[in-house]
Amino acid sequence: MSNDIRLVVLDMAGTTVADDGLVERAFGAAAGSLGVETGSAEHATMLEHVRATMGESKISVFRHLFGEEEKAQRANTAFEAAYHDLVDAGHCAALPGAAEAIAELRGQGRKVVLTTGFSRSTQDRILAALGWQDIADLTLCPAEAGRGRPYPDLALAALLRTGTDAVRQIAVAGDTGYDMLTGTRAGASVVAGVLTGAHDEQRLRADGATHVLKSVAELPALLGPVG
Structure with a gap:
């Protein structure tokens, strides 16, 4: 060609x-930081959206999920911290x-x-x-x-x-x-x-x-x- x-x-x-599931694991930590319990119906709905929008800017995803800018920023900060920990632990x-x-x-x-x-x-x-x-x-x-x-x-x-x-x-x-x-x-x-x-x-x-x-x-x- x-x-x-x-x-x-x-x-x-x-x-x-x-x-290898790092995004979903970091999302779980982010959602948990805002009180969304892993395994709950709310968590499952949010995870479905995360999977459907893979590739999108992460802060945009959190703005959709949590609505309020302050909550979205908190979730994004928690997501990044969790993802960085996974990378630093060799999961990359x-x-x-x-x-x-x-x-x-x-x-x-x-x-x-x-x-x-x-x-x-x-x-x-x-x-x-x-x-x-x-x-x-x-x-x-x-x-x-x-x-x-x-x-x-x-x-x-x-x-x-x-x-x-x-x-x-x-x-x-x-x-x-x-x-x-x-x-x-x-x-x-x-x-x-x-x-x-x-x-x-x-x-x-x-x-x-x-x-x-x-x-x-x-x-x-x-x-x-x-x-």
Whole structure:
């Protein structure tokens, strides 16, 4: 598949970084800090929303769940603290073939940008745990782009920051429907869903995936040489 893709925008948790339930565990701590009991009907309803909106900016999720800004901020702070503890305890690993795929994409002459729905502090915690501070050309979190997923801002900010010429030169890859919506709304030519994270092929295609891959390791071969 020879083409003119010059910029590859990659999600982190579930796409290049193993999640292994860390988001849900950190959410449990966040909800508990606001008095939501694990195993309760309220907790189950909230967890269903968290799963459906995987990929979205976490503060946006908490604003939806708790309504009041003060509660949302408290939940977000608790979530980040719990997630950081899990990362620091060693519960953070690259998905098989992810680092090699990023290196190959850059070796093909493409820019690679890592994006997330986490805050900058959480993103940096993950990058440091993996030794990935210099693995990509750029890393972006929602606060640095304007809005998080499912809006196109992260992909468009990546385009602007890397000096990419046109939206048709973008490929977006992620494990959630919101990643797919980000790619389609940004006008990316390739919007690739991967099956290593939150959502299944049906959800990925429903939200605009042009391709569905077993993992991000297949992406360099899909894109092929720069055309």
